[in-house]
Amino acid sequence: MRISDKLREKIEEQIATGELPPGCALDEAMLVEAHGVSRTPVREALIQLASDGLIEIRPRRGAVVASIGPARLIEMFEVMAELEAMCGRLAARRMTEDERSNLRAAYKACEVARAAQDTDSYFYCNEQFHAAIYAGSHNKFLCEQAFQLQRRLRPYRRLQLRVRKRMGVSLKEHKSILRFITAADADSAAIALREHVVVQGERFGDLLASLAELAPVATN
Structure with missing residues (x-):
């Protein structure tokens, strides 16, 4: 399994458990430090999570856990x-x-x-x-x-x-x-x-x- 896939699963799990609640910001630099990986797999993981609708990537504001009304x-x-x-x-x-x-x-x-x-x-x-x-x-x-x-x-x-x-x-x-x-x-x-x-x-x-x-x- 690719590093980005493993990271995506980890973040998805944190969202599912409420560890990363709706509206929580996902800072690339913090994710890099927390998981000991480079920026490339972090960005790939965030793109996949965004395509699944679990997070939103906002221009100039970065990624946040999606909130649903x-x-x-x-x-x-x-x-x-x-x-x-x-x-x-x-x-x-x-x-x-x-x-x-x-x-x-x-x-x-x-x-x-x-x-x-x-x-x-x-x-x-x-x-x-x-x-x-x-x-x-x-x-x-x-x-x-x-x-x-x-x-x-x-x-x-x-x-x-x-x-x-x-x-x-x-x-x-x-x-x-x-x-x-x-x-x-x-x-x-x-x-x-x-x-x-x-x-x-x-x-x-x-x-x-x-x-x-x-x-x-x-x-x-």
């Missing part, structure tokens, strides 16, 4: 929900037995993380669960679009797991999704995934409350 955020989750529903529908019809086994293993890993009340581990296991569904759709273009938007929403999907009881609810929803996909029930799988991902009602209010906690940090 509530209206835009709900629109993005709506699209993500539809992409996941499409993946689930196709996965229920097309998954091989090995791919179903991978999905079951990802669900079991989520169970372990939930039992340990480890939100970080659950977040990564959750990503593996969804990635298994994307792969099972056997539609490369759909997978590419789903992964691209997933990366863009990664910090916000992670914030959702901080909400009390959300991890347990998520696991129950995973159980239903797993059941429908392994039973080749395409329509039910699509509905379950759409409802699992879309953010509305109380869930949207909870997400906004979590975002508000980051606001003072983002304005420093």
